[in-house]
Amino acid sequence: MINFTPGPSQLYFTVADHLKQALRDQVLSLSHRSKDFEKISIEATSGLRALLNIPETHSIVFTSSATEVWERSIQNLVADNCFHFVNGAFSKRYHEIATQLKKQAKAYEVKEGEGFTELSKIPTDTELIAVTHNETSTGVCWSVDKIHALKDAFPKALLVVDAVSSLPYPAFDFNKVDSVFFSVQKAFGLPAGLGVWIVNEACLAKAEALQSKGFVTGTYHNLPTLHSFAKKNQTPETPNVLGIYLLSKVTGDFLRRGITTLRKETEYKAALLYNALQNHSQAEVFVKDANWQSKTVIVANTGSQTKSISEALMAKGLYPGDGYGKAKETQLRFANFPAHSKEQYELLVDTLALI
Amino acid sequence: MINFTPGPSQLYFTVADHLKQALRDQVLSLSHRSKDFEKISIEATSGLRALLNIPETHSIVFTSSATEVWERSIQNLVADNCFHFVNGAFSKRYHEIATQLKKQAKAYEVKEGEGFTELSKIPTDTELIAVTHNETSTGVCWSVDKIHALKDAFPKALLVVDAVSSLPYPAFDFNKVDSVFFSVQKAFGLPAGLGVWIVNEACLAKAEALQSKGFVTGTYHNLPTLHSFAKKNQTPETPNVLGIYLLSKVTGDFLRRGITTLRKETEYKAALLYNALQNHSQAEVFVKDANWQSKTVIVANTGSQTKSISEALMAKGLYPGDGYGKAKETQLRFANFPAHSKEQYELLVDTLALI
Numbered sequence: 247m248i249n250f251t252p253g254p255s256q257l258y259f260t261v262a263d264h265l266k267q268a269l270r271d272q273v274l275s276l277s278h279r280s281k282d283f284e285k286i287s288i289e290a291t292s293g294l295r296a297l298l299n300i301p302e303t304h305s306i307v308f309t310s311s312a313t314e315v316w317e318r319s320i321q322n323l324v325a326d327n328c329f330h331f332v333n334g335a336f337s338k339r340y341h342e343i344a345t346q347l348k349k350q351a352k353a354y355e356v357k358e359g360e361g362f363t364e365l366s367k368i369p370t371d372t373e374l375i376a377v378t379h380n381e382t383s384t385g386v387c388w389s390v391d392k393i394h395a396l397k398d399a400f401p402k403a404l405l406v407v408d409a410v411s412s413l414p415y416p417a418f419d420f421n422k423v424d425s426v427f428f429s430v431q432k433a434f435g436l437p438a439g440l441g442v443w444i445v446n447e448a449c450l451a452k453a454e455a456l457q458s459k460g461f462v463t464g465t466y467h468n469l470p471t472l473h474s475f476a477k478k479n480q481t482p483e484t485p486n487v488l489g490i491y492l493l494s495k496v497t498g499d500f501l502r503r504g505i506t507t508l509r510k511e512t513e514y515k516a517a518l519l520y521n522a523l524q525n526h527s528q529a530e531v532f533v534k535d536a537n538w539q540s541k542t543v544i545v546a547n548t549g550s551q552t553k554s555i556s557e558a559l560m561a562k563g564l565y566p567g568d569g570y571g572k573a574k575e576t577q578l579r580f581a582n583f584p585a586h587s588k589e590q591y592e593l594l595v596d597t598l599a600l601i
Numbered sequence: 602m603i604n605f606t607p608g609p610s611q612l613y614f615t616v617a618d619h620l621k622q623a624l625r626d627q628v629l630s631l632s633h634r635s636k637d638f639e640k641i642s643i644e645a646t647s648g649l650r651a652l653l654n655i656p657e658t659h660s661i662v663f664t665s666s667a668t669e670v671w672e673r674s675i676q677n678l679v680a681d682n683c684f685h686f687v688n689g690a691f692s693k694r695y696h697e698i699a700t701q702l703k704k705q706a707k708a709y710e711v712k713e714g715e716g717f718t719e720l721s722k723i724p725t726d727t728e729l730i731a732v733t734h735n736e737t738s739t740g741v742c743w744s745v746d747k748i749h750a751l752k753d754a755f756p757k758a759l760l761v762v763d764a765v766s767s768l769p770y771p772a773f774d775f776n777k778v779d780s781v782f783f784s785v786q787k788a789f790g791l792p793a794g795l796g797v798w799i800v801n802e803a804c805l806a807k808a809e810a811l812q813s814k815g816f817v818t819g820t821y822h823n824l825p826t827l828h829s830f831a832k833k834n835q836t837p838e839t840p841n842v843l844g845i846y847l848l849s850k851v852t853g854d855f856l857r858r859g860i861t862t863l864r865k866e867t868e869y870k871a872a873l874l875y876n877a878l879q880n881h882s883q884a885e886v887f888v889k890d891a892n893w894q895s896k897t898v899i900v901a902n903t904g905s906q907t908k909s910i911s912e913a914l915m916a917k918g919l920y921p922g923d924g925y926g927k928a929k930e931t932q933l934r935f936a937n938f939p940a941h942s943k944e945q946y947e948l949l950v951d952t953l954a955l956i
Contacts, residue, residue, distance in 0.1 A: 343820040429839065439844060467672075486794030
């Protein structure tokens with residue numbers, strides 16, 4: 247079967263072999279205070295730096311999930327107020343977490359399936375702007391240019407980008423984003439249980455300033471502590487060592503294939519599926535504005551035909567993701583990650599054409 | 602090689618096979634919102650209930666590590682003040698985390714290698730009593746009777762027990778402890794990256810009361826949220842699905858071997874090693890008072906012979922744990938977990954006798 251659910255999604259095809267190697271090399275009982283662990287950690291972070299063009303000005307730290315980064319980013323980077331672009335369940339949850347942490351969290355909310363146009367809604371004194379690059383629930387995705395333009399327009403605010411279901415596809419300019427995070431079970435094709443949080447020096451300075459003012463910024467995973475251990479290629483707690491090992495290996499595989507190839511293939515496969523949906527009699531593209539259509543999570547309105555289309559695909563071993571939440575009965579979602587080959591996407595669109 | 606480091610320690614001998622089965626069954630890309638995940642979650646929690654005799658009055662929730670539970674337990678169970686028994690690096694860190702969270706955290710600190718005698722040091726208005734059942738850094742361990750007696754003496758305080766490097770050995774009476782937690786990379790013989798937190802209804806009520814008073818108790822992992830997802834056999838975030846799967850399988854293996862057998866074997870192996878150390882010319886037992894000697898982490902003073910003893914053991918494939926922190930050059934630590942067989946312990950003491 248091929249798993250098109252947008253996460254946990256299809257494993258990258260090399261993961262099984264890496265796992266067996268990890269067993270042979272006793273990685274699963276490796277001490278997180280050992281030199282061997284530090285080597286794995288270095289391989290993971292230097293691989294990510296090369297793959298995503300992350301400069302040395304940015305620190306890379308490990309958390310247990312991207313959900314954890316929602317909490318840690320607000321705790322460590324916001325004294326009073328933050329601003330959230332909300333257009334679906336996941337961007338809404340990030341905003342809700344800021345509210346639970348008793349911050350003045352403003353939201354600019356648009357309908358599901360839509361993008362954002364009015365930057366004037368951002369107050370100039372906002373400390374943190376939260377952007378969900380790719381809203382996994384609806385398949386709406388920011389262009390990286392629009393995100394970079396936010397930094398130009400609001401240089402004083404920390405710009406934090408949730409890139410959970412898009413990286414490694416987007417080519418962020420890390421001079422224009424202060425922080426980016428993702429989890430590994432989406433487009434990296436890895437088992438769940440690890441988040442990656444990239445932060446620049448401005449974020450670290452903000453967290454330290456909040457600490458010195460007496461704010462509670464967390465304990466073992468406050469940002470200065472995470473950063474101080476990352477400098478030693480370690481983590482404050484016993485981490486998901488196997489997860490970090492597998493990330494290091496798959497990042498290496500991605501580097502060998504080449505980020506340009508991965509990105510071109512993502513665009514090719516997305517074009518195939520959007521074209522197939524536009525020409526389909528029983529389905530249509532949910533996100534109307536092509537400027538906001540995600541390349542990595544493609545959502546189809548399938549209405550009353552949802553069940554029959556889904557069953558016809560599954561009969562061929564192609565497992566689509568359900569629509570999110572209330573759209574479960576009326577939409578299908580298709581992850582388009584490096585783990586999904588061109589051939590699998592060609593099979594998907596050929597099968598769709600016959601339904 | 603046999604890994605006697607007290608965590609991450611030797612893998613339980615069935616883990617490699619379970620991991621291969623997980624690959625075949627596509628557990629590594631399983632959705633955490635699927636019925637199949639719920640089945641895994643039920644297998645893990647019902648297995649733990651049977652193994653450790655946990656009543657239905659107690660909820661079992663998953664975190665990313667026991668370190669996380671240090672933070673979450675203080676956030677969710679303490680308004681103002683808590684009391685910590687401190688006799689080593691890990692009990693000290695729990696106390697420090699309470700301080701970082703701006704609580705009035707008192708500590709009754711004794712020297713490393715020693716136990717506690719003066720219960721009168723606990724103020725009667727203490728909200729939470731933190732006990733580190735087995736101080737992994739020094740091999741000092743509470744008897745469960747002493748812990749149960751704390752509850753009798755201070756019935757109003759929540760009694761929270763860090764059992765990181767001891768469970769499943771201790772037979773807690775869950776009517777006498779409000780909360781217990783552990784991480785899976787110690788005595789469960791599993792890869793790191795998962796914590797298990799057991800809480801009773803009094804803990805849940807306290808967390809809800811704090812929330813209603815406006816305390817920040819965390820977001821996705823505040824206790825009421827963890828509990829509400831646990832009731833559905835799910836987790837708030839995408840968890841370490843593979844970790845929960847492996848826990849369910851190894852707990853099943855432990856049940857088939859029988860908890861009484863596991864405990865008897867633990868005691869047999871501990872007696873072997875303590876006896877060997879007592880009769881050794883170049884080593885001695887660090888914890889003098891037999892009432893406080895750990896059965897699961899056995900610490901030897903090896904002084905200037907540390908390196909030579911360690912090397913002699915490693916030459917036979919027996920890898921001891923270093924002494925913790927400043928004791929690295931003068932002590933060795935030996936984990937005694939279900940993953941360490943009687944035969945391995947017999948080989949260990951036979952080898953020690955020849956040094």
